[in-house]
Amino acid sequence: MSLQQPERARAVVGVTSNRLLVDGVHRDWLRRKYVQALHRHGGVACVVLPTVDAEDAGEAFATAIMRRLDGVVLTGDESNVDPAVLSAPASLVDPDRDVEAGILDRPRDRLSAVAIQSAIALGMPILGICRGLEELNVYFGGTLRPSLAEWSLESGAMHAEKPDRPRDRQYDAAHSVRISSDGALFPIARTIEAQVNSLHNQGIEALAPALRREAWAPDGLVEAASVIGAPTLQIGVQWHPEWHVSTDLLGKQLFKAFGEACVVYRGTKNH
Numbered sequence: 001m002s003l004q005q006p007e008r009a010r011a012v013v014g015v016t017s018n019r020l021l022v023d024g025v026h027r028d029w030l031r032r033k034y035v036q037a038l039h040r041h042g043g044v045a046c047v048v049l050p051t052v053d054a055e056d057a058g059e060a061f062a063t064a065i066m067r068r069l070d071g072v073v074l075t076g077d078e079s080n081v082d083p084a085v086l087s088a089p090a091s092l093v094d095p096d097r098d099v100e101a102g103i104l105d106r107p108r109d110r111l112s113a114v115a116i117q118s119a120i121a122l123g124m125p126i127l128g129i130c131r132g133l134e135e136l137n138v139y140f141g142g143t144l145r146p147s148l149a150e151w152s153l154e155s156g157a158m159h160a161e162k163p164d165r166p167r168d169r170q171y172d173a174a175h176s177v178r179i180s181s182d183g184a185l186f187p188i189a190r191t192i193e194a195q196v197n198s199l200h201n202q203g204i205e206a207l208a209p210a211l212r213r214e215a216w217a218p219d220g221l222v223e224a225a226s227v228i229g230a231p232t233l234q235i236g237v238q239w240h241p242e243w244h245v246s247t248d249l250l251g252k253q254l255f256k257a258f259g260e261a262c263v264v265y266r267g268t269k270n271h
Contacts, residue, residue, distance in 0.1 A: 011262035012070050013045070013046050014073070015047070016030075017048050017049060017075075017111070018079070019099045038073065038242075038258075040246075042256060049111060051107035054091065054106075057113075062111075066119065069124065071125040072125070073129065074115065076131045076200075077105060077108060079108065081131060081135055081202060082104060083138045083143070087138065116135065119234070123265070125258060125262050125265055129236070129240060129241065133204070136211065137236075138208075140209070140210040141208045142205075142208030152219065154219065158198065170199060171197045171240055172197060176196075176217075180192075180213065185215060185237075197243065198217075204238075210228055224237040224238065241255065
């Protein structure tokens with residue numbers, strides 16, 4: 001059931017899309033699980049943010065869009081973050097390989113760089129999911145492990161997608177996380193331990209100085225982080241709270257808290 005709010009009070013959230021290249025045609029796409037979770041459990045309206053080509057990365061239109069929003073969600077995707085592009089979105093790195101299914105999505109990297117920059121400047125709520133957490137870390141100067149399996153076979157198996165299972169079952173709980181008792185996530189989760197799903201190949205190596213560790217896996221890998229000193233909820237999680245949100249209490253609480261933060265932010269813009 002969606003949260004009911006007067007239309008004038010309903011926050012509007014930008015949701016990052018991904019680039020899909022099929023038969024030489026570029027398309028932007030997004031899994032509806034994110035939109036459904038945000039609408040039904042966050043109580044917000046959603047608009048899809050289009051990916052960005054290198055020649056458009058410096059244009060002001062992205063900032064103009066962001067000023068009309070009340071929050072931003074950095075979604076997950078199968079592709080890996082390209083730190084070089086996310087750190088310098090206007091750069092054109094090997095244009096013939098801008099998009100490679102499941103491996104590279106540089107138009108998405110550019111979109112996320114612009115969205116994060118604008119959201120931080122505006123003091124806007126941010127929710128990063130899986131790839132979105134990794135993007136936040138890279139944006140603020142942290143580093144990623146390009147392959148968890150190469151770091152540790154045990155960690156690689158713990159965090160990896162499980163292709164032998166039906167898609168819906170791949171998002172079942174895979175491991176526990178420990179939640180910091182004095183961070184931004186604890187008041188939302190109201191517990192110091194939770195079970196989460198896990199479908200990622202990259203992971204945080206060095207956490208950016210501007211981020212605070214909010215949760216971690218049994219192998220020590222950072223599973224959630226927030227922006228230090230943020231004026232609102234600006235947080236990323238490595239798991240996918242949107243997938244089984246109707247039956248997952250932590251997912252419900254996370255989307256509810258994000259939606260509430262967006263409504264508060266919307267109110268500050270009207271004064």
